[in-house]
Amino acid sequence: MGSHRNALVAAVRQELAEARGTARAVLAAAETARAEAQRRRRVVREAYSTCLAQLAEARDTARTDILRRYRTESAALASNAGTVAALCAPGAAGTPWRMWSPTEPERGARTGLLRIGTITLEHVTIPGLVPLLDGAHLSLDGDPAQVDGVISGVLLRALGTTRPGEVRLTVYDPERLGGTLAPFAPLGLSFVGPGGLGAMLDDLVEHICRVNESVLAGEHASLAALTAATTGPRPEPWRVVVLLADPDGAEELTPAQRAQLNRIVRTGVACGVHLIVRGIDLPAHPTVERIVVRDGAAVCDTAGDLTVRLDPPPPADRITAFCRSVAERLRAGPPPARLADLIPDKLWTECSAHELSAPVGDCTDGSLVEVLLGDDPPHALIGGPSGSGKTNLIYAWLGSMTARYGPDELALYLLDFKEGVSFARFTPGPRDPSWLPQVRLAGINVNGDREFGLAMLRHLGEELRARALAAKRHDATKLAELRVEDPAGHWPRIVAVIDEFQVLLAGRDAVAEEAVTLLEDLARRGRSQGIHLVLASQDVSGIEALWGRSGLIGQFTLRIALPKARRVLADTNLAAAVIPRFHAVVNADSGVAGANRIVRLPDAGDRSAWQGLQRRQWRQRPDGWAPPRLFDGDAVPRLPEAYRPAGRPAGEPTTVGSSPGAVLGERIDVAARPARLRLGRMPGRNLAVLGTRTDEACDILAAAALSLAAQGPAHFSVACLEPGAEHAAARLVAELPEADWYGAADLTDLFQVPPDGIPHYVLGYGLDSAGPEHRAALRTMLTHGPEQRTHVLGWWRSVARLRDDLGGPGARFDAIGGWVALDVHGAELGPLCPQPGGPVWYPRPRRALFFDRSVHRFPEVIIPYEVNSDHA
Structure with missing residues (x-):
């Protein structure tokens, strides 16, 4: 038992050692990441500072070189510095006050530098910029009135380049009790009076601890890095704290206050906490930007030895008006997301193997x-x-x-x-x-x-x-x-x-x-x-x-x-x-x-x-991706050219062994397919078009005839007994390759046309107008014609009239293997349909009910093709 305990203790010690090693490695990695983030934050500042340093060096070199070379080099370097400055301080961050207006950043955009004045060297003028948000603390020294003007300008530019609510402002002003920055009061900023400095510093330190523990959680070195790595809004607002101490001398801080202030200087920027200080010494640190103001000019760490001519402070009424508008927007809540905010920078990067996930909008805090x-x-x-x-x-x-x-x-x-037409925009259109x-x-x-x-x-x-x-x-x-x-x-x-x-x-x-x-x-x-x-x-x-x-x-x-x-x-x-x-x-x-x-x-x-x-x-x-199928219920499809005689390629052979199919209209289906009636040599292979809508009946007969003509040699006989259909019938005869025209007086000849082995299609417009003397011949053709390749495609204006032509009230409809009903109600179609009482059918324009006894169990709705219209 003793050896077992010793082994167990040794194993536990080994696990503890490994855990300590892992913890040290994690801490080292976190410190490396934090150092890398600080290095990246300095890149923009260093680029701007480098340009200014080169400009100053060119000035010094020019004092000992020829004047022409000095002007050439200084102009080129100034141009470079101006370009960098425009990139570092776009929009409201760098625009002169006479043209200034707030510019809300794009989602995910990084903060830049802020303008405090201009740098003039001979004939060249470039903006003088300093960092703040996600970049530095500001320590200002000099004439209090001029320093306060610089602070007002920096704050206004910082607020004008962020969204409402993203910057929370706190002011410690024991001498003027908040009056120095009174124009910012409409924002609802926090004023800290005398005696409140210690509590305020303690609150900031607690806030930094919470951000490090709960928000960054060791995964990111700073809030800036976390925001850049995510698509949502900034997880925490910036906290800008303005400390305005006694202008006659540096304010004496207690050891506890000094310790807290030093902690904020070291860790605040990574957690979005920034100090703007006048009258209190800040410790030396890479995140501290020092600005010394004298006689309307300033020198700062970013500009090096170059002097910045300060801009005049922004007018108090402009600050107040801007802050009031921001406050109104805050009361109304942040604006909703735009469609562009829902779209990633790069398309089609997600995999749908497990799920589909996409934002539809944002919530009240702006997150998608x-x-x-x-x-x-x-x-x-x-x-x-x-x-x-x-x-x-x-x-x-x-x-x-x-x-x-x-x-x-x-x-x-x-x-x-x-x-x-809500979904039509997703399909090809004329526009x-x-x-x-x-x-x-x-x-x-x-x-x-x-x-x-x-x-x-x-x-x-x-x-x-x-x-x-x-x-x-x-x-x-x-x-x-x-x-x-x-x-x-x-x-x-x-x-x-x-x-x-x-x-x-x-x-x-x-x-x-x-x-x-x-x-x-x-x-x-x-x-x-x-x-x-x-x-x-x-x-x-x-x-x-x-x-x-x-x-x-x-x-x-x-x-x-x-x-x-x-x-x-x-x-x-x-x-x-x-x-x-x-x-x-x-x-x-x-x-x-x-x-x-x-x-x-x-x-x-x-x-x-x-x-x-x-x-x-x-x-x-x-490549080769097909466009989507668009079904428009209000559109009337035209008979495709492939189903017209001229649409069949010359010399194309007729399909052997298959029955010709009469195309009647377009099926209401996912694919735009035609509805066909096969006309083989079986009993009942005839078509009856039923209803009183003349134009649609003529279109159905024309589509059937033209599609049959496109499939091979055939003979057509067109009998028009309805005066209102004569024009449509004449157009059909003109377009068919072989067609004979018959009138009411010629029906006897029509019913006596002998079969010759070639398909013979008899198209009858208004066959119910034929006299009683022709009914027997018509019934004979309907009954025995299909076996001899003679098929009747006729139009009757009602089921009752069709029944009369077939033999009266007790007649069977076996000779009609296919029918298309237009404005005929379902109950009237009972004798022609296997459904008891007839199909459930409510007639409507440009829709027809099609039934083929050899194919269908129940009738289907089709859209008759447009054939006889003169418009495309």
């Missing part, structure tokens, strides 16, 4: 608020009434995300169900050919086309299944693992944004039911495969299809509520009712009150700001 999409939270719900800023929030979020994640890391699907490379699909003006929203969800469902199969093959459980196991695969995170999503779920029809089913599947399984949903709405209180499924709404743990939003947060969370405009509540815990973060949103709707960001990304897109 990050919003996360990943395993938790996986999906987001945004709510707010009209005018509360949903679109602006979405713009800010998309801009921030796309700036961080390139098109290989992020794929966006954007859908807007309200009337507008701006650029697009956002991350966008794969954008749908606008789709409030009347819920089918397109359903098509997008189906597409995402297919992508989810593909990713699940790939994960199964590679034995991966989530996207990050799949990307490791399959590095050659293309697996970006997908974010689908659906604005005014309640339109998609309105009612209790088949579209809403399927949409809810798809949403629930994507919400449950999408998180592991990197597919995220962002749903936005003005008011979600009446969406029974969504709120009736707690399992679905429970997946949307990220909630963003705009002012006056209802039911987005928990019922007991009333934060959205009290936040002001241009703010939002971000809650990543399903709306529970304790997880609220109040965010101020930038103005992200400015088109010029977006164009700059978008064009930067567009120019950086990978």
Whole structure:
């Protein structure tokens, strides 16, 4: 047992020795970092001081050299010094008082030097500068009135080059009781009276200890280094302490006060504490800048032997006006972030393997608020009434995300169900050919086309299944693992944004039911495969299809509520009712009150700001990157040239073994694909166009005929029995390579055209106007024609008239294998559709219901192509 204890003691001693060695190494590294930071802070000062020293040397050399050489060298050196001075003291830091105005710095910009006057050498004048913020303490000596003027100017320039609230000013003025710097009083600065010096110094030392312990924590040598290493605002404001002692002699400090003052001199600059002293001796230290003022001029450490002609002090009324404006801005709170503040300097540097993280705005202290999409939270719900800023929030979020994640890391699907073009700016347009490379699909003006929203969800469902199969093959459980196991695969995170999503779920029809089913599947399984949903709405209180499924709404743990939003947060969370405009509540815990973060949103709707960001990304897109698909519900697609006879390359052979397909319109789908009716040699391969909208019926027949003509040799017979369609029919005959025209008196000849083995297409405009004497021949052609490669593509103005031509009330519709309904209600289509009672169909302009008995289980909505219009 004794040997065991001895071994244990030896082991403990060894561990203690190693720990001490590690601690010494850490302290040495920290000291090295602090020394390096001090060296970097001296670089700017040394560059300016070096230029001034060279200028003084040139002056001394010139006294013994020829005058011409002196003037040449001094002018060149003065020019260099002036250039350095302009870089060291830009804007309000170096502008003469007659042109002076405050200049707020860019986020992350370093502080510079401050002007106190000018340096004149012969005919050359350059600014005289001194350091302060993150640079030095100032020790001033000389005539008190002139010294106080220099202090007022330095303070005004320091305040004018920082943001409101970033500099906190404390004044110790026992002789004039704060009257020396009274114009700065509107800032609410702290005045320390007689007897308060010791307590003030103790407070500053405690503040420095707290910053070193809690803020820097051994990771950074100074607040300046910490601010430069982060993208947020400065973690602690500067504290500038002005000590104005008795001008008749140096103030006697107690040993304790002197010790505290020495500690502040040594450690204050790194922690953002700066002294400006008159009448108290400061110890010698590299951070102390000494300025001696005599007769309107001064000499200082930075300028060396050169004399600085002091600027006149700024007028007291100008100081007061400036401080009042700053105080008003402080009372109003800091301004919200700009879109540019959310954008990193370098684009596309982040990886989305584990999550997507991007700021959407800033909080009250100016720090940016990050919003996360990943395993938790996986999906987001945004709510707010009209005018509360949903679109602006979405713009800010998309801009921030796309700036961080390139098109290989992020794929966006954007859908807007309200009337507008919110997402059109991300796609190529006539005014701006650029697009956002991350966008794969954008749908606008789709409030009347819920089918397109359903098509997008189906597409995402297919992508989810593909990713699940790939994960199964590679034995991966989530996207990050799949990307490791399959590095050659293309697996970006997908974010689908659906604005005014309640339109998609309105009612209790088949579209809403399927949409809810798809949403629930994507919400449950999408998180592991990197597919995220962002749903936005003005008011979600009446969406029974969504709120009736707690399992679905429970997946949307990220909630963003705009002012006056209802039911987005928990019922007991009333934060959205009290936040002001241009703010939002971000809650990543399903709306529970304790997880609220109040965010101020930038103005992200400015088109010029977006164009700059978008064009930067567009120019950086990978070679051959395809533009996104834009679906505009208000746009009418034209028949593509490839489906016209002139669009088929000369000599291109007809596809052997496949049935010709009549193109009828564009499918409402993720891809812009045509809706086709195959016309093979099977019974019922005919088309009936139903409705009274003449222009659209003519366009459907023309698109079908022209696309068939583009597929190979065929013969066309055009029968126009509707006077209102004669012009459209004549245009079609003129464009078809082989076509015969038949009128009402020629129908007997039309129905007796013998088959010759070449496809024969009979196009009938207003076939319900044919007399009863032609019905038998028409039925014969509809019934037996397809077997002989003769197909009827006809227009009837109602289902009842079609039934009459097929044999009356008891007639069957077997001869009509495909139909397109225009302004015919769903109940009337019952005899033609397998759905009991007919399809749920509400006719609307430029939309049609297409059903092919050999393909469809249920009819689909299509957009008839524009064919007969004269405009492009």
